[in-house]
Amino acid sequence: QDLSGELNIISDMSNPAPRAVMEGLAADFDALHPDLEVNLTIVDREAWKTQIRNALGANPPDVVNWYAANRMRPYVDAGLFADISDLWAEPEFEALASTKGAMTLDDAQWGVPYTYYQWGVYYRKDIFDQYGLTEPSNWEEELANCQTLLDNGVKCYTIGTKFLWTAGGWFDYINSRTNGYDFHIALARGEVEWTDDRVRQTFANWRQLIDMGAFIDDHQTYSWQEALPFMVNGEAASYLMGNFAVAAMRDGGLTDDQLDFYQFPVINADVDFAEDAPTDTFHIASGAQNMDAAKEFLRFVTSAEVQTAINGGDALGQLPVNANASIDDDKFLAQGFDMLSNNAGGGIMQFFDRDFDAEMASVGMEGLQEFMVFPDNLDDILARLEETRQRIYQ
Amino acid sequence: MFPTPIAKTSRTWQISYQILVPLVMLIWLLPLLAVANFSVKPEADFVNGNYWGIPSSFDAISNYGKVFFESNMPRYLFNSLLITIPTVIGAVALSCMAGFALGVYKFKGNLLIFFIFIAGNFVPFQILMVPVRDLTVSMNLYDTKTGLVLFHIAFQTGFCTLFMRNFIRALPFPLIEAARVEGIAEWRIFLYVVLPLMKPALAALAVLIFTFIWNDYFWAVVLTQGPDAQPVTAGITEFNSQFRAAYHLMSAGSIVAALPPVIMFFLMQKHFIAGLTLGAVK
Amino acid sequence: MSGVTLNKVIKRYGDVQVIHGVDLDIADGEFCVFVGPSGCGKSTLLRMVAGLEETTEGSIHIGDRDVTRMDPSERGVAMVFQTYALYPHMTVKDNMGFGLKMNGHPKNEIESKVAEATRILKLEPYLDRKPSALSGGQRQRVSIGRAIVRGPEVFLFDEPLSNLDAELRVEMRVEIARLHKEIGATMIYVTHDQVEAMTLADKIVVLRLGVIEQVGAPMDLYRDPDNKFVAGFIGSPAMNFVNGTVKGGNVEAPGLAARYEGLINTAFEGKAVSVGARPEHITIDPAGDTHTVELTESLGGVSFAYLTSETGERVIVEERGDIRSEEGATVGIHIDANRIYLFDAKTEDRIRS
Amino acid sequence: MSGVTLNKVIKRYGDVQVIHGVDLDIADGEFCVFVGPSGCGKSTLLRMVAGLEETTEGSIHIGDRDVTRMDPSERGVAMVFQTYALYPHMTVKDNMGFGLKMNGHPKNEIESKVAEATRILKLEPYLDRKPSALSGGQRQRVSIGRAIVRGPEVFLFDEPLSNLDAELRVEMRVEIARLHKEIGATMIYVTHDQVEAMTLADKIVVLRLGVIEQVGAPMDLYRDPDNKFVAGFIGSPAMNFVNGTVKGGNVEAPGLAARYEGLINTAFEGKAVSVGARPEHITIDPAGDTHTVELTESLGGVSFAYLTSETGERVIVEERGDIRSEEGATVGIHIDANRIYLFDAKTEDRIRS
Amino acid sequence: MASADTNRSWYKRNEIAVTPWLFLLPAMIFFAVYVIIPIGQSFWISFHEWDGLGEKTWVGTANYERLLGWGDQNMDRKFQVSFWNNLKWLVLYLLAIPAGLFIALFLNQTVTGIRFYKSMFFFPFVISQVVVGLVFSWFYLPREGLLNAILGVFGAGPVNILGDPTLATYGIIAAGLWPQTAYCMILYLTGLNAVDPEQVEAARLDGAKGHKMLWYVILPQLKPATFIAFVVTIIGALRSFDLISVMTNGGPFGSTRVLSFYMFEESLSEFGFRMGFGAAIAVVLFFIMLGFITYFLYAMYREEKGAH
Numbered sequence A: 001q002d003l004s005g006e007l008n009i010i011s012d013m014s015n016p017a018p019r020a021v022m023e024g025l026a027a028d029f030d031a032l033h034p035d036l037e038v039n040l041t042i043v044d045r046e047a048w049k050t051q052i053r054n055a056l057g058a059n060p061p062d063v064v065n066w067y068a069a070n071r072m073r074p075y076v077d078a079g080l081f082a083d084i085s086d087l088w089a090e091p092e093f094e095a096l097a098s099t100k101g102a103m104t105l106d107d108a109q110w111g112v113p114y115t116y117y118q119w120g121v122y123y124r125k126d127i128f129d130q131y132g133l134t135e136p137s138n139w140e141e142e143l144a145n146c147q148t149l150l151d152n153g154v155k156c157y158t159i160g161t162k163f164l165w166t167a168g169g170w171f172d173y174i175n176s177r178t179n180g181y182d183f184h185i186a187l188a189r190g191e192v193e194w195t196d197d198r199v200r201q202t203f204a205n206w207r208q209l210i211d212m213g214a215f216i217d218d219h220q221t222y223s224w225q226e227a228l229p230f231m232v233n234g235e236a237a238s239y240l241m242g243n244f245a246v247a248a249m250r251d252g253g254l255t256d257d258q259l260d261f262y263q264f265p266v267i268n269a270d271v272d273f274a275e276d277a278p279t280d281t282f283h284i285a286s287g288a289q290n291m292d293a294a295k296e297f298l299r300f301v302t303s304a305e306v307q308t309a310i311n312g313g314d315a316l317g318q319l320p321v322n323a324n325a326s327i328d329d330d331k332f333l334a335q336g337f338d339m340l341s342n343n344a345g346g347g348i349m350q351f352f353d354r355d356f357d358a359e360m361a362s363v364g365m366e367g368l369q370e371f372m373v374f375p376d377n378l379d380d381i382l383a384r385l386e387e388t389r390q391r392i393y394q
Numbered sequence B: 001m002f003p004t005p006i007a008k009t010s011r012t013w014q015i016s017y018q019i020l021v022p023l024v025m026l027i028w029l030l031p032l033l034a035v036a037n038f039s040v041k042p043e044a045d046f047v048n049g050n051y052w053g054i055p056s057s058f059d060a061i062s063n064y065g066k067v068f069f070e071s072n073m074p075r076y077l078f079n080s081l082l083i084t085i086p087t088v089i090g091a092v093a094l095s096c097m098a099g100f101a102l103g104v105y106k107f108k109g110n111l112l113i114f115f116i117f118i119a120g121n122f123v124p125f126q127i128l129m130v131p132v133r134d135l136t137v138s139m140n141l142y143d144t145k146t147g148l149v150l151f152h153i154a155f156q157t158g159f160c161t162l163f164m165r166n167f168i169r170a171l172p173f174p175l176i177e178a179a180r181v182e183g184i185a186e187w188r189i190f191l192y193v194v195l196p197l198m199k200p201a202l203a204a205l206a207v208l209i210f211t212f213i214w215n216d217y218f219w220a221v222v223l224t225q226g227p228d229a230q231p232v233t234a235g236i237t238e239f240n241s242q243f244r245a246a247y248h249l250m251s252a253g254s255i256v257a258a259l260p261p262v263i264m265f266f267l268m269q270k271h272f273i274a275g276l277t278l279g280a281v282k
Numbered sequence C, D: 001m002s003g004v005t006l007n008k009v010i011k012r013y014g015d016v017q018v019i020h021g022v023d024l025d026i027a028d029g030e031f032c033v034f035v036g037p038s039g040c041g042k043s044t045l046l047r048m049v050a051g052l053e054e055t056t057e058g059s060i061h062i063g064d065r066d067v068t069r070m071d072p073s074e075r076g077v078a079m080v081f082q083t084y085a086l087y088p089h090m091t092v093k094d095n096m097g098f099g100l101k102m103n104g105h106p107k108n109e110i111e112s113k114v115a116e117a118t119r120i121l122k123l124e125p126y127l128d129r130k131p132s133a134l135s136g137g138q139r140q141r142v143s144i145g146r147a148i149v150r151g152p153e154v155f156l157f158d159e160p161l162s163n164l165d166a167e168l169r170v171e172m173r174v175e176i177a178r179l180h181k182e183i184g185a186t187m188i189y190v191t192h193d194q195v196e197a198m199t200l201a202d203k204i205v206v207l208r209l210g211v212i213e214q215v216g217a218p219m220d221l222y223r224d225p226d227n228k229f230v231a232g233f234i235g236s237p238a239m240n241f242v243n244g245t246v247k248g249g250n251v252e253a254p255g256l257a258a259r260y261e262g263l264i265n266t267a268f269e270g271k272a273v274s275v276g277a278r279p280e281h282i283t284i285d286p287a288g289d290t291h292t293v294e295l296t297e298s299l300g301g302v303s304f305a306y307l308t309s310e311t312g313e314r315v316i317v318e319e320r321g322d323i324r325s326e327e328g329a330t331v332g333i334h335i336d337a338n339r340i341y342l343f344d345a346k347t348e349d350r351i352r353s
Numbered sequence E: 001m002a003s004a005d006t007n008r009s010w011y012k013r014n015e016i017a018v019t020p021w022l023f024l025l026p027a028m029i030f031f032a033v034y035v036i037i038p039i040g041q042s043f044w045i046s047f048h049e050w051d052g053l054g055e056k057t058w059v060g061t062a063n064y065e066r067l068l069g070w071g072d073q074n075m076d077r078k079f080q081v082s083f084w085n086n087l088k089w090l091v092l093y094l095l096a097i098p099a100g101l102f103i104a105l106f107l108n109q110t111v112t113g114i115r116f117y118k119s120m121f122f123f124p125f126v127i128s129q130v131v132v133g134l135v136f137s138w139f140y141l142p143r144e145g146l147l148n149a150i151l152g153v154f155g156a157g158p159v160n161i162l163g164d165p166t167l168a169t170y171g172i173i174a175a176g177l178w179p180q181t182a183y184c185m186i187l188y189l190t191g192l193n194a195v196d197p198e199q200v201e202a203a204r205l206d207g208a209k210g211h212k213m214l215w216y217v218i219l220p221q222l223k224p225a226t227f228i229a230f231v232v233t234i235i236g237a238l239r240s241f242d243l244i245s246v247m248t249n250g251g252p253f254g255s256t257r258v259l260s261f262y263m264f265e266e267s268l269s270e271f272g273f274r275m276g277f278g279a280a281i282a283v284v285l286f287f288i289m290l291g292f293i294t295y296f297l298y299a300m301y302r303e304e305k306g307a308h
């Protein structure tokens, strides 16, 4: 196929490793199509979250990065993302079937995933070994481990909640472990009251950790990066995080011998594991100037070879979405892939701020942060969230 | 002069004053000194908790080198310049003319228009945010330096006009009358009589606006995105979104970002202060 | 052909009328001085002639052109301001040539005109200086030079000397007199300085509250004022006024301890009058006993004695020569009857017999 | 007991010495005026008495207290400033009472003192106004009132009237004279106005370049100046000076077209002298032909003729009465020999024969 | 010449009337387009529900009802927090005025190098609020921050200022006071320069010393400087955005929000884009500011009238 003209891409892969990947992708695609000029703009990841609207509004680019699930909705509703169901109908896309659901709204597909990554508890194996701890498999063990650590002056978890979303991860896990995936999603859809006893149970479980002093102090002042040194320095033993944190931890000087990963343990044995595995995506703007090239680019990034290449440990270090792609032999990726494939029977969550409505998410995460600092405020927080829920979901 | 001139006080107080002033200054500038200190520390110092002590090694070159050669900082700086300078020129030019009109002529509505300019200058600018953003987007100027410049010119015009008008008011009016009696056209009066006399005001205002615009953060966030158009104030946090809070680089970046207005201040101190006190409002 | 004529000229600022129908004829080449107390409208009137203030009603002619609605620049006038109004960023030369330059006159014409004005005002050494490097007197001279260069038919001066110190003021006053002699143009000059008015004017216009009180040559106003206001305004120290009554055709002035016969006609019989006498026309009689010397002020060659009469009225007497009265002494005074001025106590008009 | 004595007083600003060892005695209750050209150190000297400037060397006594190193507020002096220096945010009453309030005087005492000062200065109607609502003269009166209220032993005035217009100046001058009589306190008064100095002073101190040129009663300075500077400085218009030489015991003054005999002793034979004559002592002889009338300025009762002699020297003559000389006329002049002042041309000292 | 006189162009005849409008035009156009009209638009938007993308939906005063809690609703909690924080800003920010005065008095001397010191003291004002925010957030760091290091010396602390919802706002205000104090200091220094030395001397003769002199004589003369300092400080306080955004991003759990930040959050932040509601907040903020604008304009008006 002869592509010509320009292809304008705006990407939010602004951290060094992803940035290199994205630049590589653009360059490769450019090389593949001599007549096509690929223009890549990389935008700060946080900034992009607010800027995408403007970018899509006037003089839109052809291809942009975004997120799956509910986070797509405003742009789909406003008609700013192009419907690419035709692309998904192509046979090659069979290999992406597992993520099709996350890309589907109103019975059509609006983008393609290029990577996803598991969440889980990353921990200092050396510290665990030092105190004779093993990966916990249930809540009691988790609590016991934690108590041991605390007794030895090590915090169980590091976390930085300044930008709120990290607390969302904790809620996703404790809630889904306590009440199950379906309940969690129902809550996300606004179908359950926040003042429901089941929700209270989730917070009660969470509170056990808080009351123990499991989390580092002053986490509300740190960004997630700023919370990393606690783990690196051994002041805290583990971090509930997405797999992208591994690179940062390695960067901070932790070796693979010191670092390991376990799945968030069972709380309620009656419910199946559900996992956070956010999917990052590419979309075509409905106002794209070069639709052909844009679609070709989407095919390109989802192809097995490219998926293999960009998700490798030396690149993104995450999981490919194409079933035919191979997974880097990085131990975290392997474990994660295994976990998501075999041990996530409950379902895959996209993450708190993608599953919940935007306003609900922002009010919610603020409440979660407050809860983590002042657990006694729970009633007030829940009342507030419930009030918001009622307003948003009418 | 108040308080009593130091020369007229007791010897001991004179000496303690001489010691006290630099001391107080150091305390006053402590936060800045800390940043300067940060900016020459190696990253390891932060990992090791040596935040405020003496740098374990002097890494200024590598830190600033990273800022200048391995980040978008130069682009941001350049953007800042390209935003600030046209804004200064535009705002000063517009307000000179408006100030001349309001300061020299008596006509119906003079005071009203003047007050609208002042009031506009005082509105909480957040109220403009959404419409201005839409306007900019619809003019296809979103995320361009031009869009930012146009807005800044317009918004600063309120303040600048207040400033210029009051300055022109303070010029001796007989100068203009003398020129009128001599049969000089009004625009020539502006160009050849009033403008040359406004030089100090122009300088003061230019310096002042330069700093204001250079330091603007809010509008940079609202009207631009990314290193294509964003000025350095918005770009500075870029260091933060990497894997860890890079205090040393952010400090170096902050210092680099703060430098132009600081240099401006030191070179043009007199004008700067005149501007502040004359115009009296930010 | 470039006298100035004001015809029922009126000026209003909003509702406030500040000039109340002024009629005035200034002959070609005449030096006319406006005097009057502060706020009486001198400047306003002058600026109306210049065109800097609009004329509300009435008309102004310069020569035989009606200039009432003309722009300042078209009237052929030049104005010298109290504060000089020199362009501070231009040299003396440029200041003087600026008007011509802006109106597109050729360079050599400008040069020659500036040179001429420079010569008249002896400004050669300063041509390349900025105004800030000049003394007050020099500045005022430049501003006059700027007026000269344009070769106007009428020169207007608004208190040009009041920003100068006493010494310079005297000097510049002489200068302006000389200039008028040399150029011969019509000049209108506003001042509130007695001395300037008396020494410079061909014709003095005394204004009060926007109305002309009297117009005339300086010595005519001094010798023959039309009313009490002018009499009191012209002359320094001011004329003494005491109350008098007309009795039996004579004027009795207890404040002067005197009775004047035959000065007034019988129509005034019984009426109250104001009796005026200038300090320089009164002599002290040390032998008398009608007044007390309250205070004497000696300025060297002249001294002033402040006397109080038995009526409590104060009379100032100028004394010359070496004999001066003592404070506290009781004295008498003497005034020639023909040096006496009478005014109607109500209307304040002069009573000429 | 509250005279002021200055003893070898010296003032230096850094390296610049501006007062060069002044000795001065001001008696209790005396009205002493400092005059001199601008920059001669009048204000500095006054401010040293006030304590606003430190005295570099020498000592200052008020009464018999050595106040050289005392605080201004402890010296028992009050000062009236040229710009009034009223506190703009206080009413007239508060302005006057401020000093007492600061020194913790009880309220009713303040009230009564303010009332007294108000009465003396006739300020009743203005007590509750702010200074900005007062005219210049009223402001100055308040500032004098502020001084009175504090009941000082010595009043200091620094050109208190120079910001007022001519008319007010005269009025306030009389006021101050009256005040001095009424209160009887010692007063030191700085001015550069001839008339004020002559009329107010018991004693005039003429300063030049930080040195006292002469001290004396006004008429003594006028009649008997010690040197050319004082002679030229006191008297208005100033004394005329022409060059003269001593030949054969006579003084020849070509500028006056005259020769004076027996005025000078032989020691000066052949030397150059300055011959001085006051305008009021010269009479014009219309029949003469030694001088040309260049200009006459008539002020009503008096006029001044500007004559030039054949030597080119200018002589000003005061004319009174009704006969005045005409511009352009050729005239002669006459001066009584005993009205002639002689000065050494070099040292400028008076030559008394 | 004569013909030129009669054929004077329309412009020439009306020069004085027309010129000011020609000179005003560019500034007026810019100002209208970017300032005046947008204010009106914001009012308009505040009566709608709008996500910034699609159509606006007219909702009448619903946004205000929700915000201010008219009718049966409770007042919006975030609004309450923001409003009280704004008040705190307004009141505490005014501390910059006495602080600035104090420093100005301290520095109002003539010793060698004082010009240098004065400019160093002024320094913080020139620096971007973003940098100031960063610097202070490091200063406040809960463990490594210099503040806690200093407190540690005195055996106090540690405190986590920015993490404590009761303290965070004060911490940010303190950061804001730093440059603002510098600003007030400059205003006062120039004000002190203009103090009439004769009045000071008169007061010295009157026996006023030290704080009495300051209170009765100097301060009243500094009134213009104080007025200006007041105006700029109020405006600065109501515009506080940069610092909050950089230092806490509104947190912890929204306790440092002020109206301007809240409105930005609602309108343009990641989870925002409720333009109508945001506009309503802006309008409320505008009305608060209007009080001060009116005050300032009234003061200016009086001055104008007084001057002519």
Ligand SMILES: Nc1ncnc2c1ncn2[C@@H]1O[C@H](COP(=O)(O)OP(=O)(O)OP(=O)(O)O)[C@@H](O)[C@H]1O
Pocket (backbone or CB within 6 Å): C013, C016, C018, C036, C037, C038, C039, C040, C041, C042, C043, C044, C045, C192
């Ligand atoms: N723009 C104006 N609006 C209203 N009244 C004015 C205006 N200009 C001047 N006046 C009034 O007009 C009157 C005359 O003013 P004008 O300046 O002519 O007085 P003047 O005789 O020149 O006084 P001075 O000797 O103080 O200069 C005054 O009462 C003044 O208050």
Ligand SMILES: Nc1ncnc2c1ncn2[C@@H]1O[C@H](COP(=O)(O)OP(=O)(O)OP(=O)(O)O)[C@@H](O)[C@H]1O
Pocket (backbone or CB within 6 Å): D013, D016, D018, D036, D037, D038, D039, D040, D041, D042, D043, D044, D045, D192
């Ligand atoms: N602070 C100062 N530093 C240096 N020189 C000064 C200072 N104050 C005054 N002088 C100098 O001292 C001399 C006397 O000044 P002073 O003010 O006493 O003069 P003056 O006689 O009052 O003059 P004027 O009539 O102009 O008021 C002047 O030459 C002046 O330049």
Ligand SMILES: [Mg+2]
Pocket (backbone or CB within 6 Å): C042, C043, C044
């Ligand atoms: Mg006038």
Ligand SMILES: [Mg+2]
Pocket (backbone or CB within 6 Å): D042, D043, D044
């Ligand atoms: Mg002086």
